Amino acid sequence: MHIVPRIPITGEMITSTNVTDAADFDLSTTYNLGDLVTDPATMIEYESQGAGNLGNTPATDDGTWWVATGYANSMRMVDGFLSAQTTNANSIELVLDIGQLFTSVVCFNVSAQEVTLSIKEDAAEIFSQTIDMVRTDDVQDLWDYFFTEPEYKTVAIFPSVPGFAGAQATLTISAPSDTAKIGEAFFGYGRFIGETLEGSGPQFKDYSVKEANDYGEFTVVERPFSRGASFEVGINPQDTERIMRILEENRAKVCAFFPADEMEHYGLTIAGFLTKFSPGLKHRGIVPVNINVEGVT
Structure with a gap:
């Protein structure tokens, strides 16, 4: 298994892109209901909540005139989700x-x-x-x-x-x-952690809401889902300190996890947080270790 801690990508790192974003907010422009703008300082996109929207700065608005919709189009591929x-x-x-x-x-x-x-x-x-x-x-x-x-x-x-x-x-x-x-x-x-072993498998978590009334009729609100994994990894006991150091440094960071190339079809390429590392050490041989990853949406 390999771990790739995510380097946060900022606007200053982007040399160029062919992706078009909503126009930068202009204090002198009157916006209509549904118009989109980008705050160039944060690259957050905002949607106008009414017609005649003039002189209201999105970043300081209380939600009366503007609602944030997330990162601008070009930045969604590097927002961590x-x-x-x-x-x-x-x-x-x-x-x-x-x-x-x-x-x-x-x-x-x-x-x-x-x-x-x-x-x-x-x-x-x-x-x-x-x-x-x-x-x-x-x-x-x-x-x-x-x-x-x-x-x-x-x-x-x-x-x-x-x-x-x-x-x-x-x-x-x-x-x-x-x-x-x-x-x-x-x-x-x-960084390489260890060989991915039998017993590893993907996990699936759905954040959708499914509620039934007294007649068994369901109301479904579809929401994002995440894919996590439970990895069984073979490590050398003498390599435990190095692995512990890597995992500790990245315990609260979104990372990519993936097994060897020949395991591409196993569904074990995950973006998420490390949640469990429990080695049962012995002096010699390869030790099977369970590593759990909670996926992000």
Whole structure:
């Protein structure tokens, strides 16, 4: 299992993007009901709550004239949550100068045909990889090949990249003739914890509300869900102190967790918080350890 602590991405780190946001708030403009604006200081998007909205600053309004809707479109892919997606016609391109070391990139809640990561040093490309997001596990024979509607992966993992401080990273989400979408892109310094063992499995938590009346008729309010996991990980007892240090440092941070490449189809690529680490140590051999991760929405 690998852990990738998320580097918080700020507006100053974004060199360029092709994603369009709502226009910046202008104190001299009169806004109508439903108009959207962006606070350039925080990159929070606000929606006007009435016509004739003039001279009311969103960041200090009490909710009478403006309601925050979340981060602006371009920032939703780096806000730390998976459900709010950055969207754009045909492709999303984000160019970053993070200014610190990152060795792994994990993309969640993706809707696209390809995801490409390119890294440059002084305008010279030193790394480039494209991940095909088309799923092939439903294609069992020629009939499936010709008649099954294509399905797409929602997670793309770049486990080992040369993202040193000063390098420029370009992440491209490609969906030709469609709308490209991505919920979150984790950039971070990936660390290996141990081998993922049998007994590991994903967990699912739904935050929707389902209530029944006396006649058994349900009222359902659909809300976001999260995917967590219970990992069984084999570690070397002599490596316990290193692992404890990594997990302690990231105990209250949103991180990406993923197993080895050959376990891609196990549904164990998770974005969330570490909640449990309970090793039963012995002097020799590989020790199975349970690590629980609570997923974020």
